[in-house]
Amino acid sequence: METPVYFRNNEERKLYGVLHIPETTRNNYGFIFCSPTFGEKTKTYRIFVNFARFLEKHGYCVLRFDYFGEGDSDGNFENADIESRVSDIISAIKFFTNRMQPIKVCLIGTRLGASLSILAANKNTHINALILWAPIMNLRAYFFDFLRGNLSNQLLVNRKIIFNREQLIEKIHGGQKINVDGWTISKQMWEQGETANINIAITLLKQNCLIANFIDYQSKSYGLVNTENLHQNINTFTYNPEFSFNDWKNYQPFPVNLFGKTHEWIQKNLN
Amino acid sequence: MEEIIIFSNKNNEKLVGILSSPINQSRLKQQGVILLNTGLNYRIAWHRLNVKIARELSSVGYFVLRFDTHGIGDSEGQLPETSVVNLHVAIETGLFTQDCSAAIDFFIHKTNIKDILLFGVCGGALTAMFTAVHDKRVKGIIHLAGPVTLSSKKDSTLEHPWQAENLFKMYLAKFFNLKAWIKFFSGKTEYKNLFSSCIKVCLTKVEHIKNSRIKLKSEIIEKKTIIDELLNINTQFIKAFTVFKKTAREIIFIFPERDPATWEFKKVFLNQYLKRDAKFTKHYEFYEILNGNHILSDDESQSELLKSVMNWLERKFS
Secondary structure, three states: OEEEEEEEOOOOOEEEEEEEOOOOOOOOEEEEEEOOOOHHHHHHHHHHHHHHHHHHHOOOEEEEEOOOOOOOOOOOHHHOOHHHHHHHHHHHHHHHHHHHOOOEEEEEEEOHHHHHHHHHHHHOOOEEEEEEEOOOOOHHHHHHHHOHHHHHHHHHHHOOOOOOHHHHHHHHHOOOOEEEOOEEEOHHHHHHHHHOOHHHHHHOOOOEEEEEEEOOOOOOOOOOOOOOOOOOOEEEEEEOOOOOOOOOOOOOOOOHHHHHHHHHHHHHHOO | OEEEEEEEOOOOOEEEEEEEOOOOHHHOOOEEEEEEOOOOOOOOOHHHHHHHHHHHHHHOOOEEEEEOOOOOOOOOOOOOOOOHHHHHHHHHOOOOHHHHHHHHHHHHHHHOOOEEEEEEEOHHHHHHHHHHHHOOOEEEEEEEOOOOEOOOOOOOOOOOHHHHHHHHHHHHHOOOOHHHHHHHHOOOOOHHHHHHHHHHHHHHHHHHHHHOOOOOOOOOOOOOOHHHHHHOEOHHHHHHHHHHHHOOOEEEEEEEEEOHHHHHHHHHHHHHHHOOOHHHHHHEEEEEEEEEEOOOOOHHHHHHHHHHHHHHHHHHHO
């Protein structure tokens, strides 16, 4: 059974979510999806809907939700940042465990959502496992790359670039909000991205964890997940993406390889 | 105030949406607005544009519904398993029309507001037209950047005349730029793009001169003209619009300046179908958002969009 809901975050703001509850037997693990952001969220939204329905069919409870300032939740995008999103994940865990108790929680994070899941797991002991699809290990590099959208729009409108990336970053540090493809990057978002050290945070994880290194995405400057200093409970696999985060060219709402590999790990490790 | 709503379409598939209610019920408007999703994007649209529109309109007294058509977002159902281009063409030729009708049924039942305005963004604008043709409860359409041609693989390549023209103008802007010439002679220019864009622009100009000598004999399309074939015009949309026109309902076409869809709209639709019909001129408006791109990403474009919509609503429906 699938039920859209509203619940409150730590600051009593309304967050939109969808609960998936199996009609028959329930496994003792439940999943909370931590979505990517910017246009990656809209391009891949249906993939997460389908994976949640897949897990529900296999007896797992799932909560998908929108961070404050995203999707159908309250607030504006520019008023949210890294810390507020991590806080929202913790609020989602509280809501989910209160509704579904007793239940063990596994976060499934994708792209920035995966990075946020790692940070949340460092703060919160109620996270029993993590699944990380294409985690972004270097947030500054990710945001730097994302600024390309602003440059493209400058070319379209002015037929030349007036402010290059370094100048845009200066403006952000000076408190100016920069628009990229309709999303506003605030000083807080940028600076928290600069200081967040996902490479260190991931070494602190002791939970069961599956990491999918996406070819073509991990090889960029966002960083490959370095498995050297990771706990033995952390497994990784290399995945050749069946879909794209950035455009509709490879529209694949049901990537069977990704779902299959992930489900296989869940069955072996989460019971 | 926002409320999660669920209703069913004709195939009994559950469609999920959000109904935004006016905060101040004393300023309640007599029309309701239904936002239609763009192509494959779910109900929030590009960079949450539909969320911003819904919240803005409800703040001035409109009930607004945004929802996911079948196979999209949180709704049930599946889209046909085919290429993305074919999916876009399916949407552009009416794939979501029945879902839109179901949304109208639900909206009227829920709010008791019987006059509906359809606000369609990109592919949603075509859904709006196809629905309005058969459904007299639709009193007006806000058509935002809806393409009047069918999607094709050529769209985002230099095969498309607008893309070529844009790139050509960018190179032209560097004509008196010394650094650009140094790049050209030192082998650092993208020669393929430069020469392809020049050739394409010249070819398009020649074809345009040929085409401008063709006269359309009647309003109803009997055969495709050379322009139609050049740009793969959406004849189903044209036919639907021809019927819609006869009902004397209101429509505003809003297009961003820097968008191939705008270029196509002006070349094949505005001059050929809109401006030629003297009887219909008082029922349509065309508004161009200067410097706006297809997704209206910048704040100024979004602000202008909302202003133009509010202005139109005030003049036509208050």
